[in-house]
Amino acid sequence: MINEQIRDKEVRLIGPDGEQLGIMSAREAMAKAQEAELDLVKIAPQAKPPVCKIIDYGKYRYELARKEKEAKKKQKTIDVKEVRLSPNIDTNDLNTKAGAARKFLTKGDRVKVTLRFRGREMAHMSSSKHVLDDFAEMLKDVAVVEKAAKVEGRSMTMFLAQKH
Template sequence: MIGENGEQLGIMSSKDAYKLAREAELDLVKIAPTAKPPVCKIIDYGKYKYEMLRKEKEARKKQKSIEVKEIRMSPNIDDNDMNTKMNNARKFLEKGNKVKVTLRFRGREMAHMTQSKYILDDFAEKVSDIAVIDKPAKVEGRTLVLFLSAKK
């Protein structure tokens, strides 16, 4: 049992604890119900709930969510277009996001899937100074997919 000012009141029956809480016009709250014996505290429950919500909000503010940004290319991409896509990927990686690079195949391009894998390999090699490969290039339906994340 813990008093309203944080002092230890010792082990007592639940009736006595409830009586003390009523006298102080506060609530009896189980802080650690799984402990042997359970730990209870005399506090204002509304204030306690408010403090817990505030702590949760603070914890959520400090969390950083990582997004997965996608860069789409086709197998007949030109060098300048490739450089533009690489610059975009660099920006995403510098912000701490992961990058999903997809190489989309249409129609007759599907016959040359294996020859086009070098495009993703070159892409990964050119951004290797700030990125590492999370998942190597893999065929998923009509696309080749490569995942990159920022170096730590």
């Protein structure tokens, strides 16, 4: 809330240099802000009495936007990468897929390991779980199983996350 939008009876006022000007009516605070040719901005509405500050509102909004942008720059987004396997995968192929998953995990991403079943492979779903177990075993030095293997339709999925 700024300027005329502030309808409180009394407010705690902070001057443009950050000094405490004490508790006064909102009208008096507004007069002081106009005298300094700046805006009266409510910065802590939940306080008793609410805290208002005399500042340049445009500059204040710009500073807030800049801080928000800076915070966004520093945060890392965690992506979910997918590695697809088949029940009758060969050892070398499994090693290659494990290498790719290892690379994703070291970058800080989560890995979704999908074991896809096609045609007659559907009849042997339970005996193919060992492929996912072997995969998790190969990566146990860098990964931890976040969600255990679970059957969803024609595939079995498992999630791996980076070990801390």
